[in-house]
Amino acid sequence: MLMSEQSRVSLRCPVCLSRDIDVVLYHDGERYYCIKCSYTGQEDETRRMYAAIRKKFRWIRRRLTVEDIEAL
Amino acid sequence: MYLNLLHRPKMGDYYEFFKLQQDMAHEIGLKVTILVSLPAMEKDFMVEDIKRYHEEYGDEIGLFLSELNCETFRREFHCEMNSIWLYSRDKKERMVAMALERFRECFGGDPVSAAAYYMDASTMEVLTEACPSLQIAVCACFEEGVKNFHGCNNSWYLFNEGGPWSAWYPAKGNTLRPARDEDDAVGIVGVCHLSRDPALSYESRNDFWASHPANVQRGLGNEGEVHPYDFNLVDLYRAQEPLNGGYSYYNVFVGPNWLTHNMNIEDPVEVSQKLYRELLEYLGQLRDEGELEDMTMSEFAAWYRANRPLGEPELFHAREMLYGSGKHYVWYLDTDMRVLIDTQQGGSIGDLRPYVAECERSTGPDSPSLYDGSYPYLIQSQYRSGAANHSFDGTRTTLAVTHGEETVDLCACPTKCSGIEKDEDGVHVSLTPAKLRFSDGLTAAVQTTYHFPGGGRILIERNLAEVSDPEAELQVCEYFKGCYGTIEYPEDLHGVTLAVDGDRPEALSYAYESRTVATTNATAVRAVIPQIDCTVELCPADGAAPRGTAVEGFLFSPYFTLTLETTLRAGGSFTSCLCLSKAE
Ligand SMILES: [Zn+2]
Numbered sequence: 001m002l003m004s005e006q007s008r009v010s011l012r013c014p015v016c017l018s019r020d021i022d023v024v025l026y027h028d029g030e031r032y033y034c035i036k037c038s039y040t041g042q043e044d045e046t047r048r049m050y051a052a053i054r055k056k057f058r059w060i061r062r063r064l065t066v067e068d069i070e071a072l
Numbered sequence: 073m074y075l076n077l078l079h080r081p082k083m084g085d086y087y088e089f090f091k092l093q094q095d096m097a098h099e100i101g102l103k104v105t106i107l108v109s110l111p112a113m114e115k116d117f118m119v120e121d122i123k124r125y126h127e128e129y130g131d132e133i134g135l136f137l138s139e140l141n142c143e144t145f146r147r148e149f150h151c152e153m154n155s156i157w158l159y160s161r162d163k164k165e166r167m168v169a170m171a172l173e174r175f176r177e178c179f180g181g182d183p184v185s186a187a188a189y190y191m192d193a194s195t196m197e198v199l200t201e202a203c204p205s206l207q208i209a210v211c212a213c214f215e216e217g218v219k220n221f222h223g224c225n226n227s228w229y230l231f232n233e234g235g236p237w238s239a240w241y242p243a244k245g246n247t248l249r250p251a252r253d254e255d256d257a258v259g260i261v262g263v264c265h266l267s268r269d270p271a272l273s274y275e276s277r278n279d280f281w282a283s284h285p286a287n288v289q290r291g292l293g294n295e296g297e298v299h300p301y302d303f304n305l306v307d308l309y310r311a312q313e314p315l316n317g318g319y320s321y322y323n324v325f326v327g328p329n330w331l332t333h334n335m336n337i338e339d340p341v342e343v344s345q346k347l348y349r350e351l352l353e354y355l356g357q358l359r360d361e362g363e364l365e366d367m368t369m370s371e372f373a374a375w376y377r378a379n380r381p382l383g384e385p386e387l388f389h390a391r392e393m394l395y396g397s398g399k400h401y402v403w404y405l406d407t408d409m410r411v412l413i414d415t416q417q418g419g420s421i422g423d424l425r426p427y428v429a430e431c432e433r434s435t436g437p438d439s440p441s442l443y444d445g446s447y448p449y450l451i452q453s454q455y456r457s458g459a460a461n462h463s464f465d466g467t468r469t470t471l472a473v474t475h476g477e478e479t480v481d482l483c484a485c486p487t488k489c490s491g492i493e494k495d496e497d498g499v500h501v502s503l504t505p506a507k508l509r510f511s512d513g514l515t516a517a518v519q520t521t522y523h524f525p526g527g528g529r530i531l532i533e534r535n536l537a538e539v540s541d542p543e544a545e546l547q548v549c550e551y552f553k554g555c556y557g558t559i560e561y562p563e564d565l566h567g568v569t570l571a572v573d574g575d576r577p578e579a580l581s582y583a584y585e586s587r588t589v590a591t592t593n594a595t596a597v598r599a600v601i602p603q604i605d606c607t608v609e610l611c612p613a614d615g616a617a618p619r620g621t622a623v624e625g626f627l628f629s630p631y632f633t634l635t636l637e638t639t640l641r642a643g644g645s646f647t648s649c650l651c652l653s654k655a656e
Pocket of ligand 1: 013014015016017023034035036037038039
């Protein structure tokens with residue numbers, strides 16, 4: 001398998017990820033891009049999109065004990 | 073709760089992260105089972121370290137069969153695939169023999185525990201024959217299949233949906249099916265790879281939502297170092313204890329590749345390591361509080377054998393805990409079936425696997441199933457439409473309630489599980505009333521109870537608890553829409569027989585012609601599915617229903633539908649029996 005330095009970046013495509021698909025972004029300098037869809041963006045934009053994906057998890061910061069779970 | 077903490081050494085730079093995991097576990101004082109692969113046994117320093125872990129800390133040493141690829145292996149098999157279940161039986165035999173021989177050389181005896189992401193029937197048979205000392209194996213991943221395949225760019229060939237979520241006695245012929253009796257049993261205890269979230273593993277990827285902090289990071293279920301979901305999932309499993317004779321089981325099995333740079337995680341490596349440590353610390357805390365007992369795999373196998381009889385039903389009352397829906401799902405498992413009750417959809421069945429049909433499943437190039445180890449479903453409402461969205465509905469059950477010209481489908485009436493009880497008649501799952509409102513202002517409430525008496529039967533009891541007009545008569549239709557399959561795409565239904573018993577018994581052979589057979593005074597409506605040796609039948613629990621139908625589909629709706637219809641007034645009830653049996 002080709003594993004060039006380009007493919008070893010550690011950001012996944014936020015568009016594909018929002019469809020529950022892991023696709024590691026390639027990059028050309030500061031610009032990241034997806035080879036499965038047409039997403040392109042810089043790292044900060046990409047990370048903002050992760051934050052947007054997390055918004056659907058309304059209880060991401062909520063600790064639920066056994067008692068809390070039983071009361072749900 | 074009983075805990076198995078499982079670690080596995082990995083080659084190259086990953087090895088130091090295995091040692092980090094070991095250090096964390098030993099600092100907290102948790103018992104570990106180390107699962108050692110063939111490549112790891114090729115490395116003398118790893119073997120020496122593992123022996124020392126065993127001597128100093130009492131770590132159990134087991135055999136890992138999901139990593140095979142090393143020089144010796146390639147020389148012998150000319151293949152780099154790590155998935156033992158996807159080789160031919162002949163190769164499985166040679167691989168198991170090679171691994172066991174090496175294990176004996178390294179550790180001076182046979183293993184008592186083993187692991188692979190999945191062990192199909194032939195792997196299981198080969199392994200247990202070659203290794204009579206084996207007590208327990210990690211041998212399946214709950215609901216791993218279609219959704220992970222998609223999630224991994226259609227490149228992850230691990231299809232073993234339709235099995236148990238915790239521990240069970242695997243049956244001969246199909247690892248995912250719980251054995252009926254000793255003759256039917258493989259002879260070891262099976263446990264799943266990881267403890268998955270039984271709500272989110274049904275709705276989305278099971279490899280995001282599991283007892284594996286890095287998997288949760290992969291799913292973006294943490295915010296940096298804030299990760300309550302990892303602890304909530306532990307507590308969700310603890311909450312199951314009252315349903316299953318006071319026990320619950322949890323395992324954590326995180327590869328060292330998740331504690332370093334990982335292409336599916338955007339958090340810094342330090343965060344991944346911290347979250348793992350904090351999960352172990354929480355498990356250690358529960359142990360200190362007397363809420364959890366850490367065991368090696370073989371210790372758990374001994375406990376399980378002594379305390380869980382063959383054939384005992386298992387339940388899971390899942391609550392969704394991340395989106396904040398609080399949605400309830402109830403999973404029921406026995407030797408005849410696995411059932412999911414989707415309470416959000418009025419208490420419909422969202423997934424149904426007929427173990428009573430005893431579908432055999434070996435994988436490998438010498439098997440007709442090839443890569444696909446999943447146990448066939450009759451209903452899978454995620455893959456096969458479920459309630460209607462775009463066009464026709466698909467596999468599901470529901471109750472349709474008709475008042476005048478208007479019909480309300482219970483799938484639009486959310487409920488929750490209000491109680492689960494066990495007595496000499498079986499298991500009883502009660503739901504909160506589904507509230508119905510018709511356009512003329514009439515309101516009604518239908519309270520559903522599922523009874524599981526065993527023998528492949530489910531009694532679905534519908535009580536018309538309230539009607540705003542006590543004189544109103546409502547038509548009710550118990551509705552089962554099914555097919556068979558393991559993945560999202562339809563299989564060939566030609567040759568399925570649909571039949572009704574009653575005043576006018578009638579039958580047809582499925583040919584996608586959109587025909588209906590119907591009878592008054594229906595005593596049974598059924599489908600016989602020779603492709604999976606299964607008969608599914610709906611019959612009134614008492615006497616006959618005024619009308620019953622069996623409906624053939626067409627190619628845009630490749631399903632069959634079974635219905636029983638009656639009339640109810642306030643206070644009335646209608647109980648149907650959904651019977652699964654092996655078709656001869
Ligand atoms: Zn993309």
